[in-house]
Amino acid sequence: MNNKSRKIGAIVAVVVAISAGTAVTHRRAAKQPAPGPAAASAPVLANATRPPSDQAVTALLALPELKAWSEWIEKKSKGAAHGAVVADSSGNRTINGRSYQAYSFVENDAESAHFWQGFYVTPAGDSILVEDAATGDVVSVDEWRQKDKPLERLKEN
Known part of the structure; x- marks a missing residue:
């Protein structure tokens, strides 16, 4: 699945906003519109059909790249936007005989x-x-770091 096929607004999601070293969880059901500015801080009801794994989210949030991206987004937006992890509703994908859940890291603001x-x-x-958003191929975190140099994204902006 590439980034063009991801429909963030129509995802059964857990959005984990990373702010000042803490994580705040908001759950949103499929096909609900994204909350507007007035509702941005209120949690939305969860769709419990496919809850994300707390262990998976914790592991993902431990990546130094996600921490750095989140801090950068917060600083650049002066607190108006946050880094967030969204669980994809498309279900699990079997890769090399193991089951994986899809997640996206997003820059999340009120809009x-x-x-x-x-x-x-x-x-x-x-x-x-x-x-790899362009091809849909998957690589290890180490390969991604070597190939894409994800922390350099912060230097480009």
Whole structure:
């Protein structure tokens, strides 16, 4: 699945906003419009049909790249936007015989969520793969760091 096919507004999601070293979780059901400015801070009801794994989300949030991106987004937007992890509603994907859930890291503000990177994480959080948005291929976190140099995105902006 590439970033063009991700429909952030129509996702059964857990959005984890990363702010000042803490994580705040908001759950949103499929096909609900994204909350507007007045509702941005209120949690929205969860769709419990496919809850994301807390261990998977914790493992993903531990990546130094996501921490750095979140801090940069917060600083650049003067607190108006935050880094967030969104669980994709498309279900699990089997890769090399293991089940992975799809997640996206997004820049989340009161109006919208802007896709930054796709990930696949096992429910136990013991394996993270990174999706190449152009091809849909997945690589290990180490390969992604070597090939894409994700922390350099912050230097470009």
